[in-house]
Amino acid sequence: DAKTTQPNSMESNEEEPVHLPCNHSTISGTDYIHWYRQLPSQGPEYVIHGLTSNVNNRMASLAIAEDRKSSTLILHRATLRDAAVYYCIRPTGTYKYIFGTGTRLKVLA
Amino acid sequence: ETGVTQTPRHLVMGMTNKKSLKCEQHLGHNAMYWYKQSAKKPLELMFVYNFKEQTENNSVPSRFSPECPNSSHLFLHLHTLQPEDSALYLCASSRGTSGDTNTGELFFGEGSRLTVL
Numbered sequence: 001d002a003k004t005t006q007p008n009s010m011e012s013n014e015e016e017p018v019h020l021p022c023n024h025s026t027i028s029g030t031d032y033i034h035w036y037r038q039l040p041s042q043g044p045e046y047v048i049h050g051l052t053s054n055v056n057n058r059m060a061s062l063a064i065a066e067d068r069k070s071s072t073l074i075l076h077r078a079t080l081r082d083a084a085v086y087y088c089i090r091p092t093g094t095y096k097y098i099f100g101t102g103t104r105l106k107v108l109a
Numbered sequence: 110e111t112g113v114t115q116t117p118r119h120l121v122m123g124m125t126n127k128k129s130l131k132c133e134q135h136l137g138h139n140a141m142y143w144y145k146q147s148a149k150k151p152l153e154l155m156f157v158y159n160f161k162e163q164t165e166n167n168s169v170p171s172r173f174s175p176e177c178p179n180s181s182h183l184f185l186h187l188h189t190l191q192p193e194d195s196a197l198y199l200c201a202s203s204r205g206t207s208g209d210t211n212t213g214e215l216f217f218g219e220g221s222r223l224t225v226l
Contacts, residue, residue: 034214043111043199043217044152087152095140095164095203097215099152 004088009104012078020073020103022088027068032091035062035073037084038102044087047073083107112136115200115218122190123226130185130221132200139205141183142215143175146197158183159205180205190225197222 005023012018024033034049048055048062050071055062061074075082087102113134122128134141143155157165158177172194174186183200197220204213 036215043113043201043220044215045111046214046216049214095142095157095159095205096154097142097201098154099144101151 004090004100006086006088006100006103008101009106011106011108012075013108014080015077018075018078018082018105018107020075020086020088020105021070022072023070024088024090025069027090028092029068033062033064033068033071034089034091034097035060036087036089036099037082038087039081039084044099047086078105078107080107080109111216111218113200113202113216113218115198115221117221118219119222119224121224121226122187124190124192126190127186127188129187130198130200130223132183132185132218134181134200134202134216136202136216138202138213138216139180140203140213141177141180142201142203143183143185144199144201144217146199146220148196152199156185187223190223192225195223195225 032049032051035047036044037047038044048057048060050062063072085102085104087099091097116131140159142157144152146152154167155169156175161177172189176184199217199220201215201217203215
């Protein structure tokens, strides 16, 4: 079961940090956690992924709980261009990237 | 520009037509994917190919027929589709591996918007 659970929607003010949570309580020890986002009228875009340690890149940070049952995507300063649907997924098997309904992030000017 | 190109971007077809969607990646990846995204629904994984071999068929009806002639190209052949097949069809690629665990990120194309009349 590659299920992850995310809130349906969140709002943030522009230039404030955003913390997007994801629950993956059935994760196994070798499953990576991936985050993608989908802007309107576009295909999904890779954001970040990690296994155990917290990860940072130019787009975001990923904080993974010590028990790995949850993670949080952190956008340090939300902009209007960050308004999108954010997906947290756990690839399982060899190539099963299963997307859920994601979190729709609304950024308020 | 993600390095994954899909054509056509828009396609309108009748229920008796035969058409194909094409995907090409210039990333040197070995795994390629077809996803379907219907309005108000999550992305549905349809097919996965790794090193040209199909590794996943997610119970897709036979009116959708994938073809992967090499690691850079992926096709989705369409015939006798139904109006409910109207959706955005997304192609993706990833590094791929001959092992059991794939950690590579997915790179998506912009999609082919299909309308079946």
